Amino acid sequence: MIKVGAMLVFFICCSTGGEIAMTYGMKQVGEPEGFRPMALLRFIGKAMRNGWVWFAAPLLGASFYSLLILFSWAPLSVVIPASAFNYVVGTFGAKYLLKEKISVKRWLGVVMVCVGVTLVLLTGGS
Amino acid sequence: MSHEHRLRIKTLLMVLLMVVCANAGDLMLKRGMLQIGAVQISGPGIWHALLSTIHNGTIWLGIFFLIGFTLCYMTAVSWADYSYVMPAGAFGYALQTVLAITILHEAVNAQRWIGVILIVTGVLLVGQTHPNTTEPSAAVTP
Numbered sequence: 432m433i434k435v436g437a438m439l440v441f442f443i444c445c446s447t448g449g450e451i452a453m454t455y456g457m458k459q460v461g462e463p464e465g466f467r468p469m470a471l472l473r474f475i476g477k478a479m480r481n482g483w484v485w486f487a488a489p490l491l492g493a494s495f496y497s498l499l500i501l502f503s504w505a506p507l508s509v510v511i512p513a514s515a516f517n518y519v520v521g522t523f524g525a526k527y528l529l530k531e532k533i534s535v536k537r538w539l540g541v542v543m544v545c546v547g548v549t550l551v552l553l554t555g556g557s
Numbered sequence: 558m559s560h561e562h563r564l565r566i567k568t569l570l571m572v573l574l575m576v577v578c579a580n581a582g583d584l585m586l587k588r589g590m591l592q593i594g595a596v597q598i599s600g601p602g603i604w605h606a607l608l609s610t611i612h613n614g615t616i617w618l619g620i621f622f623l624i625g626f627t628l629c630y631m632t633a634v635s636w637a638d639y640s641y642v643m644p645a646g647a648f649g650y651a652l653q654t655v656l657a658i659t660i661l662h663e664a665v666n667a668q669r670w671i672g673v674i675l676i677v678t679g680v681l682l683v684g685q686t687h688p689n690t691t692e693p694s695a696a697v698t699p
Contacts, residue, residue, distance in 0.1 A: 434598075453631065454639040458691070462636040478631060495623075499610065502587055503596045518644055525640035532690035533640055536682050543679030544644040550672030551650045554665075 435505050442497040443517055449490030451524045456483030458529075515548040564636065564688050571633040572642060576649035578626035585619030637688040644683045651676045 460481050463474035478484050501510045522541045525531040533541075592613060596606040610616045633642045651673045657663040 450630075450643070451639065454634040457631050457635040460635055463632060474632070474635075475628070484631075491627075499586065499590055500596050500598075500606075502590045503594070503606075518647070521643050522640045525638065525643075529639055530691055531638045531640050534686055537640060537686045540679040540682030540684075540686075541640065541644050543675045543682065544647045545679075547672045547675030547677075547679055548647050548650050550675065551654060551669050552672075554669040554672070 435501065435509070438497055438501055438504070439510070439514065442494055442501060442514060443520055445490045445494035445497060446514070446517055447520045447524055449487045449494055450521060451528055452483050452487035452490065454525075454529060456481040456487060459483065511548070511552040515545050515552070518545040518548070561687070565684075568633055568637045568642065568645075568688050569684075571629050572645045572648070575626050575629040575633065575642075575646050576652060578622045578629060579646065580649050580653065582619045582622035582626055585615050585622060589613045589616035589619055638690055641683060641686065641688050645680055647676050648680050651680075 457478065460474070460477045464470045498510070498514070501514075518541050522533060522538065526533045589610070592615060593606065593609045596602060630642065630646075654665060654669060654673045658665055
């Protein structure tokens with residue numbers, strides 16, 4: 432149980448840290464000029480030259496492998512609800528690291544999503 | 558069409574693509590890991606798991622969908638807030654329940670319905686907030 436808990440904490444840190452670093456990098460890259468193949472390729476090329484995107488990649492890789500390990504250790508009904516806590520941790524990260532303005536309405540929405548995901552998946556809905 | 562309206566529509570479309578790719582990817586990964594079996598935490602155990610995942614086609618299909626998810630996610634957060642895109646992606650869990658009822662004719666209990674209602678209400682609440690609350694240059698100046 433301790434092993435699963437420790438791996439869950441590791442997964443949440445890597446996943447949230449990686450997504451926040453990725454968002455920070457993509458804000459520097461800016462949005463694509465369009466959705467034609469060349470515009471998308473230029474967008475991907477710009478993203479590939481951003482340091483924060485490269486910083487995010489190993490964190491997301493580690494979160495991916497820790498999730499695979501968790502899937503093999505514990506049932507989905509344990510892994511997914513615990514990882515749903517990512518929504519709350521991520522919103523704190525968005526507020527304090529990305530300086531996003533989180534209104535009461537957005538907080539309420541995030542908490543409802545977190546509880547809702549937990550309830551759905553506790554019934555084996557994945 | 559106003560700028561904010563366009564921003565909401567393109568974010569919604571990107572989130573829907575994210576949901577499809579993420580759900581398909583998770584399903585493939587779970588199937589692949591069931592084929593491989595429990596991972597042993599030891600040097601040889603992790604090495605064996607790594608080799609097994611590399612040689613498993615279902616895992617690769619899962620990775621393909623998750624790359625699609627990552628590209629959609631990168632595109633969405635290039636113009637919208639992380640705290641806006643992330644909870645909106647949870648809409649997939651509600652969609653799974655609707656699909657389970659309509660396609661698989663599964664019985665859904667009250668707990669799951671409450672969960673779905675909470676997710677949909679939460680996503681709608683987040684969706685009513687402004688998709689981008691940071692000034693592009695102010696938020697990212699290193």
